[in-house]
Amino acid sequence: xxxxxxxxxxxxxxxxxxxxxxxxxxxxxxxxxxxxxxxxxxxxxxxxxxxxxxxxxxxxxxxxxxxxxxxxxxxxxxxxxxxxxxxxxxxxxxxxxxxxxxxxxxxxxxxxxxxxxxxxxxxxxxxxxxxxxxxxxxxxxxxxxxxxxxxxxxxxxxxxxxxxxxxxxxxxxxxxxxxxxxxxxxxxxxxxxxxxxxxxxxxxxxxxxxxxxxxxxxxxxxxxxxxxxxxxxxxxxxxxxxxxxxxxxxxxxxxxxxxxxxxxxxxxxxxxxxxxxxxxxxxxxxxxxxxxxxxxxxxxxxxxxxxxxxxxxxxxxxxxxxxxxxxxxxxxxxxxxxxxxxxxxxxxxxxxxxxxxxxxxxxxxxxxxxxxxxxxxxxxxxxxxxxxxxxxxxxxxxxxxxxxxxxxxxxxxxxxxxxxxxxxxxxxxxxxxxxxxxxxxxxxxxxxxxxxxxxxxxxxxxxxxxxxxxxxxxxxxx
RNA sequence: CGGGGUGUAGCGCAGCUGGUAGCGCGCUUGGUUCGGGACCAAGAAGCCGGAGGUUCGAGUCCUCUCACUCCGACCA
Numbered sequence: 001x002x003x004x005x006x007x008x009x010x011x012x013x014x015x016x017x018x019x020x021x022x023x024x025x026x027x028x029x030x031x032x033x034x035x036x037x038x039x040x041x042x043x044x045x046x047x048x049x050x051x052x053x054x055x056x057x058x059x060x061x062x063x064x065x066x067x068x069x070x071x072x073x074x075x076x077x078x079x080x081x082x083x084x085x086x087x088x089x090x091x092x093x094x095x096x097x098x099x100x101x102x103x104x105x106x107x108x109x110x111x112x113x114x115x116x117x118x119x120x121x122x123x124x125x126x127x128x129x130x131x132x133x134x135x136x137x138x139x140x141x142x143x144x145x146x147x148x149x150x151x152x153x154x155x156x157x158x159x160x161x162x163x164x165x166x167x168x169x170x171x172x173x174x175x176x177x178x179x180x181x182x183x184x185x186x187x188x189x190x191x192x193x194x195x196x197x198x199x200x201x202x203x204x205x206x207x208x209x210x211x212x213x214x215x216x217x218x219x220x221x222x223x224x225x226x227x228x229x230x231x232x233x234x235x236x237x238x239x240x241x242x243x244x245x246x247x248x249x250x251x252x253x254x255x256x257x258x259x260x261x262x263x264x265x266x267x268x269x270x271x272x273x274x275x276x277x278x279x280x281x282x283x284x285x286x287x288x289x290x291x292x293x294x295x296x297x298x299x300x301x302x303x304x305x306x307x308x309x310x311x312x313x314x315x316x317x318x319x320x321x322x323x324x325x326x327x328x329x330x331x332x333x334x335x336x337x338x339x340x341x342x343x344x345x346x347x348x349x350x351x352x353x354x355x356x357x358x359x360x361x362x363x364x365x366x367x368x369x370x371x372x373x374x375x376x377x378x379x380x381x382x383x384x385x386x387x388x389x390x391x392x393x394x395x396x397x398x399x400x401x402x403x404x405x406x407x408x409x410x411x412x413x414x415x416x417x418x419x420x421x422x423x424x425x426x427x428x429x430x431x432x433x434x435x436x437x438x439x440x441x442x443x444x445x446x447x448x449x450x451x452x453x454x455x456x457x458x459x460x461x462x463x464x465x466x467x468x469x470x471x472x473x474x475x476x477x478x
Numbered sequence: 479c480g481g482g483g484u485g486u487a488g489c490g491c492a493g494c495u496g497g498u499a500g501c502g503c504g505c506u507u508g509g510u511u512c513g514g515g516a517c518c519a520a521g522a523a524g525c526c527g528g529a530g531g532u533u534c535g536a537g538u539c540c541u542c543u544c545a546c547u548c549c550g551a552c553c554a
Contacts, residue, residue: 019548038546094553115554148553149479155554162554229554266554299513333514340514351513361513478554 029283039151039158049291072119075110084243090210094146120166121244154271162266175259179235182263186231195286195394201449213237222275225422227475233263283343287386296325299351428468430461445474
């Protein structure tokens, strides 16, 4: 049938071309439009609504753990950016500069923040004097700019939305505790809300954040077997404090350097949702981040009583979930396809036949399973089904990751696996950066993380064969 | 930063060896429809990415430029 053909034409299939499938979804689900500046995106209402749900949930969790929101300027004077050596070197290549105000050339050029460490540090040095001032647990919601050469909506754009937490502590232990605490907040958020399973671990020296003492990460696996760094949490030790002069007078009347952390998650999470849960019919949203959880599609809405009934159901459901009705004069079939593309978890069909039988038809987005539900059981059944979907999506993602996680004891084995497929490869490592580099050069896979959950699959380093220190997750990454 | 691709109506495209622009979808109005992307009728809509050149005449040929996009090296 020509109708079917049209449907498949709308979105490129994942297997055929994953990258195109991704951009098709982003556009067809109306998440993003390309902007007039290369690499920038217009986040459309539907995409932004997902971001707001993410934001609300994260913000709640930040506040629960004692953090306060602040807002820093968007510009950083060049001299300030340069105070911490590793940090500038890390970010310099992708910084955008403001050189003029109006027609006047500025005495000192200003960088558009790529991240706000230096701004926070500069502020902290002013507000921290005593151990009594500590800790300071701040977070900021904002956008940052990184002049990327290769860009993709949500995954890597020149400007993106994110949150950056910045904290100052009296001791190294407290900073370390905070770093791990927030990594755990991220991990549980991903698993509970986004239904994305993550691997928690530490970044290698090579992969860690510019200026950090240690970087921790949560890594997740996309549908094409590539890894995505979903969130990071950094322990700065007292490196930034020394560069910026953040000192406090301790109980023992001695002047000490403070210890800091920072942690961030971005709109990249939306990319992760797409690439973990999406399918060839479009986006699939976990109910907890779905702007619309139930879409009501009236069938034969011109028949007397149908629309009235549909509105009544909407009234009832709006008390327990995010529900919308599409009463436009489009064909029901068109609406089915449209809301599948947009990833709405649950569709409710209501037509003359249902009214006669005093029931509604529920259809799950994830597998098109149809449920016939008596009208008066709606309030109990809908939340139940939404929960089921949330859990099912998580399990599917977990199964996918497990089936795409391999073990290797030699670099040849890694090469063979990666020639064949994509995924996480667990392999032992001696800790030498040379070996890390060689693995990367030969397999194009990078060390994603040194997982907290260690296991021993061999005594020897996958690369040099010398004594191995730890197991590492390797993979090609976004 | 290297390699490829594309710029013509809101979107997707056609437009041959040069003669001032067309198709599909969408949009507007009216009507009939409605359980997997309906149909009829009547409309609205284009500085052919930009600049230069060749020509009586340029979406069409030549030169330059700009933008976007995809694939590789660096990054949330």
